[in-house]
Amino acid sequence: MMQYGFQCEECEEAIFPATTRSELAWFRNRLHVVREVAKHVQTGLDTWMIEGMEFLDRHSGHSVVLVSRSSTKSGSA
Numbered sequence: 045m046m047q048y049g050f051q052c053e054e055c056e057e058a059i060f061p062a063t064t065r066s067e068l069a070w071f072r073n074r075l076h077v078v079r080e081v082a083k084h085v086q087t088g089l090d091t092w093m094i095e096g097m098e099f100l101d102r103h104s105g106h107s108v109v110l111v112s113r114s115s116t117k118s119g120s121a
């Protein structure tokens with residue numbers, strides 16, 4: 045099973061939220077919208093969105109790319 049995530053090419057740090065590649069691509073392109081929504085509905089966001097937002101904030105100005113990896117282990121993240 046493939047997992048998709050964001051990786052910062054400068055810090056070589058990555059996260060692999062529990063969501064799909066297309067969701068991640070959408071998320072990154074619409075980050076400004078997601079941020080606006082987050083201001084109003086603090087409990088309405090999925091965990092992966094909060095994780096993703098924190099990651100992209102932490103690496104804002106860095107080169108962040110969408111990456112994939114194959115996962116053989118299952119269980120909690």
Ligand SMILES: [Zn+2]
Nearest residue numbers: 052055103106
């Ligand atoms: Zn970084």
